[in-house]
Amino acid sequence: MQELVKRAKELLADGTVVRVLGWKQGDLGYNPEPAYFNSEEELKDFVYDGFCGANLSKYMIEACKMEGNTLVFLKPCDTYSFNQLIKEHRVKREKAYIIGVGCKGTLDIDKVKNAGIKGIESISQDGDTLKLKTIYGEKEFPFNDALLERCTVCKGKTHQVYDELIGAAEGEEAGPVGNRFEMVEKLEAMSPKERFEFWQGELSKCIRCNACRNACPACSCLKCVFDSNQFDTAQKANVDTFEEQMFHIIRAFHVAGRCTDCGECSRVCPQGIPLHLLNRKFIKDINEFYGEYQAGEDTDSRAPLTNYTFEDVEPGIVVERGQK
């Protein structure tokens, strides 16, 4: 981490950038916040650890509109989002100085708390173990058990875009990773009734806070259709029990083919709804219909849903699948 701060100070000092976008130390050991640092002095609060899950690519949409260039620290996973934003003309590459930082996985404090660890005062890491000081005594928790779901199916440690790398492990695979489509496959195997009940249960928890949308780097519309009071689509609450599903289904459709599977939607959901499963269903279908595709791997190719080839799947496939 000291190396990151040192490099940030140098880049501020030599005028390459006028601000640094990173994470600032929180007050509970697990709640660092995304932050801009404008001076060497402010960087004293800089932190980078497993709780810096926030994908800063989203913040670059605003940062690119500011005067001068911004140094941004991106984890391998975050760089896919940045590339995708370049492709959609939402960020300007030349306004960003990207330091790709190594990532050992990002953590979900709720997994620790759900194991019954309460009153956490501070957290340190010792090898593969999290050491927690709590008001109820010292506790330990395996690092890997605290990983966010997205990190258990990590895309790999290679940065897709950067100006320089610090602590990176390009080309390395991230430990043993699971099959990210496992749960999608389970859902596909369910009967329509079971599947409906699964989503009804999950989505009925939705409180329409829009955290998923606002954290999502693919949700970059200047004005969301759900915020517009020009149409009947404006929503702050559900008028009936089906409406919350509409919001999420429409959002999933809108980011289909653009979603990099960064997992921010599920990370920020206050109700723990596995929203990433909707996106992964689209990703899986796109892979099957149009060939393997990973959004954010490049900045100039045509995406499957905005392209046409003779190999494209026939539209009738939808009908055939529905008859299964």
Place this chain on the structure above:
Amino acid sequence: MYKIEKSRLSELFAAIAAQEDLFLPIKKCDQANYGLWTEEAEVDLDTLKTVKSPKDCFFPQSETLYKCKNEDGKLAIDPAKLQDKPFVVFGMRACDVQAVKVLDNVFLNDPVDSYYAARREHGILVAMACHEPEETCFCKVFGIDAANPAADVATWMVGEDLYWKALTEKGEALTKLVENLLTDADEAAVEKEKKQIQAIIEKLPFSHLDLSVFENSELMELFDSPKWEEMYKPCLACGTCTFVCPTCQCYDIKDFNTGSGVQRYRCWDSCMYSDFTMMAHGNMRTSQMQRFRQRFMHKLKYYPDNNDGMYSCVGCGRCVSKCPASLNIVKVIKKMGGEA
């Protein structure tokens, strides 16, 4: 003081529910939220804080106010039925009970909100002391005692028993209803539990936040502080903090076109949203900094100035654990109070 074995709580719930609607924390798809008790429901009294507060029981996220229909060329208006039967909210924490008092000042003062007033009149609050307060809790800062919740009935979980004490007439009446399930108990175990809770609260990291800056500063001085500009930037402008908050009370009124009529409903609004306070002339808050400032100035300055010093934050800490960007009112209090 009475008690009942924890293992017999489902009998207690069944007995209450046989007479009145019973709302309590229920775990569904891994999360605890207040819901209507049924025999199949997975009651969760161990989770300290439900995701959403029990605010919904009195001020639901969305409620129909009235329906309009065109009947033979005439407009027919069908107002929503007001709550007219008693109901019980079980397991409320001391902070959530105080939050209802915050809402009372808004909805029960002139002009009285009849929908809310009807629910308050018929609602019976059964609170539960916090056995193991967490690091995100800071109710003590607002003078709330998590060991002594001030509801119609207060309960404590000690060992294998739930202790029960009626504190108001409504509470006495509810106690009568379930008397045959309760046995007499002495207060010794509860007194010991209270001391333990209070000792834990002393040790919590946010228990000693200093609010004096909000009491001693002029409104405009706080409003014009350059610190808002420094604080708001990570805010994603989502409504998580406002929707998990037990005291946020702003709402919007909207019409739902049913095809054959109009359903006028109100739903929670959030000062974080871009169309909050949108009026015919436009919006007086045009930046996220202004919206961010509004939320905290309302909680910590405007409301107390208008309500004899009562803050409209109760320190439940839901926003502390749920903000996607890890911003929260604690960080604001610290920053405004001079801490770096």
